[in-house]
Ligand SMILES: *[C@@H]1O[C@H](CO)[C@@H](O)[C@H](O)[C@H]1NC(C)=O
């Protein structure tokens with residue numbers, strides 16, 4: 001395998017060293033001075049464009065928007081400015097998670113992407129690099145069209161990486177360019193002025209100084225080149241520039257040295273900040289193209305700029321579920337109807353039905369009415385003799401929902417597909433979503449069903465329910481067991497979770513049960529505290545507030561609040577009454593129980609497990625799978641909802657005991673912290689965080705900073721098995737097969753045990769149930785590792801823009817670990833050019849005096865068509881202008897399809913800019929401007945409706961369209977004005 005890729009990971013360990021030298025913009029954290037990383041560049045661009053779109057929407061809706069859009073934007077500032085609720089309670093968790101996912105996906109290109117110089121614009125692969133961008137942008141647009149924002153973010157991150165690397169790896173900056181190279185996102189444009197394959201581009205650096213190593217003739221002729229890179233070979237075409245840096249073998253070869261601007265210490269490090277600035281602007285330009293294609297609202301959804309989480313139901317639809325379906329319907333309709341049009345309206349709706357033998361299809365929509373119609377169509381029928389495909393349905397929901405969602409599963413039957421338990425656990429740990437089961441008639445159902453269905457057996461015993469309990473506990477959710485008649489009382493928990501800015505203060509379980517006392521810290525920002533306890537009927541508890549008041553379980557209504565019991569769930573609404581500080585809850589039960597305390601607050605956090613590569617704090621990448629037992633674990637922790645909150649302490653606390661591991665915290669900036677734990681023992685842990693919030697408007701206390709405590713619901717487990725898997729491509733075409741090689745090894749104290757032997761069971765599954773093949777077992781060989789390959793076939797019917805999530809588990813009887821891989825489904829892009837437009841006319845003239853404008857109208861008409869092999873026009877909208885747009889589809893003399901548009905507006909709004917998008921998501925924009933009556937002629941009073949509509953006869957040669965080019969609008973408008981003036985002179 002010969003790689004010429006700067007940032008790939010072949011072999012893994014080798015790259016670990018590479019991170020110590022500059023190979024591309026650093027992925028996440030800067031090592032050299034205050035250099036910009038892919039994280040910085042991406043976040044800046046995302047915040048900038050999100051704020052701009054919010055401003056445009058605010059202006060269209062006549063709302064104030066006071067945020068200054070500059071380099072000082074933060075996630076909290078943008079979220080607050082974009083919020084229309086005016087509430088002080090603002091959760092940024094969804095926005096932050098979305099941005100984090102985008103930049104982690106961006107950074108992963110450096111770790112994951114094995115064989116491609118085009119992903120990094122190395123080796124003068126300009127066409128290859130642009131093809132990567134074109135395909136990626138089109139995949140993002142296709143995902144958004146399917147409301148699949150999770151897949152969209154994944155692709156967006158990857159595309160941004162390649163686009164940004166161009167500015168570091170090519171000589172674009174050295175050529176003196178001050179604007180992004182738009183051709184990279186305009187596949188219909190020529191890549192001009194490339195230095196040919198045999199054209200020398202560099203000369204030796206002198207004494208390690210590479211400032212002037214580009215050949216003067218290259219600069220004079222403004223030829224584009226990029227650096228060659230190779231880890232293993234110094235070979236490169238004669239006279240070509242290298243990337244540079246200690247690990248680039250080609251840079252040792254004449255001409256020695258390199259041209260990269262990856263950080264301020266790189267070969268052309270003096271230009272690093274300029275390159276990073278252009279990379280930001282180029283990313284903004286790419287985001288604008290996506291925004292125009294998907295529209296403002298969907299763009300903000302892609303950004304995760306939403307206050308509320310998704311509403312996600314997984315529902316058993318077999319015969320006995322009629323009542324449960326009716327209740328799921330009631331509660332979801334109630335949430336939808338009470339929140340519609342508000343900031344609390346769920347950001348998306350997900351519905352997955354299951355029964356036997358089927359599950360799905362998955363519905364994911366942002367349209368409440370579509371969700372309502374789908375849930376209305378659910379009917380309980382069939383099933384009966386065997387358990388249902390509950391986990392298959394849940395698997396689909398877990399991969400479709402954004403991270404940290406809450407998923408509700410309704411069933412009264414055991415899972416037939418219990419073999420998916422490992423995959424489900426993997427997805428829970430990976431997505432950090434919370435799964436709550438509404439289990440009806442556990443125990444009772446057997447009798448009822450036997451009666452109803454002639455003695456067939458499909459009862460759920462306590463043993464069956466245990467699977468659901470374990471999954472709930474792993475995720476930080478609950479397994480609520482109620483009678484069908486009491487379900488209505490239990491679903492209040494769903495309404496609780498759809499409240500804004502819900503945070504977890506405490507989450508614990510005891511299994512086997514034992515009496516225990518738990519404490520949680522109530523801070524000044526906290527509202528609406530609720531405690532949930534699930535356990536046996538005999539369970540009792542006692543709650544004590546920070547000021548010493550107490551209330552026991554015999555007192556449903558007392559000084560600390562009110563509680564109610566339904567089935568195995570007790571729900572306690574707490575009255576805080578300014579009692580900040582440590583509260584305690586003592587639970588007395590010898591049966592298993594779980595406990596959860598939530599409240600509402602802006603301040604929260606997210607975390608991602610990171611993998612450290614050798615060389616200390618050098619390189620980190622997102623880690624999928626469990627951390628290794630006895631080894632180190634690293635978390636990227638981000639405090640959300642406040643720019644002033646500071647993290648002070650992060651601990652891993654054992655879920656079912658009181659063991660704790662303290663992490664060491666390193667500040668990274670942008671509310672990010674790297675937290676490292678050494679020697680994590682075996683067990684199940686959850687992440688606890690403490691921090692300080694300086695007194696702010698959200699705080700009731702006015703002076704001293706207050707301490708806050710939060711807990712992540714998801715449990716982290718350790719494993720001694722290491723599993724890594726890497727697909728040979730990041731996307732797959734419908735109807736084709738992708739190979740995913742994987743490696744399994746046995747570890748001790750966090751490192752591979754080279755002398756280990758043994759055989760592991762391999763289980764592979766994907767959320768769509770697509771066909772796959774994989775070995776059933778693998779046996780450790782040389783070096784204590786085993787290799788295998790999964791072949792996954794995506795059917796031809798898979799939608800472009802969707803994604804497949806593959807889990808690969810390796811297990812022994814006592815231990816399991818897994819890798820999770822997300823592969824996007826993307827059809828080959830054939831239509832790469834946007835719609836074209838031919839202006840037909842600008843009719844009627846407007847009075848030159850603005851005082852008279854309101855009594856006159858003007859009209860712009862044009863003919864739009866997609867090019868010969870185009871996919872056809874999908875939508876036309878007004879981007880700028882205030883008037884009425886009419887469109888009609890027509891067929892021309894030669895049978896060609898086109899769309900006629902007319903735009904009529906008052907003369908008080910004299911410009912229009914239209915956006916046309918084809919079915920492949922390519923964008924064209926078009927601008928027009930009203931003609932003015934010459935200033936010298938006194939404008940006659942025009943009576944509305946009395947104006948004859950005369951065509952101005954503008955000829956067809958006038959290029960009214962610019963394909964996705966926004967910079968061209970200015971000159972275009974000027975040409976309209978001069979054209980209009982020209983015509984007036986003629987008339
Ligand atoms: C460039 O540097 C290399 C290595 O120092 C040297 O062998 C070669 O002669 C130099 N080439 C020129 C044209 O000076």
Ligand SMILES: *[C@@H]1O[C@H](CO)[C@@H](O)[C@H](O)[C@H]1NC(C)=O
Pocket residue numbers: 178179274276277278281
């Ligand atoms: C990026 O664009 C902004 C706004 O157009 C401009 O002010 C800034 O100078 C640009 N940055 C670079 C590095 O060209």
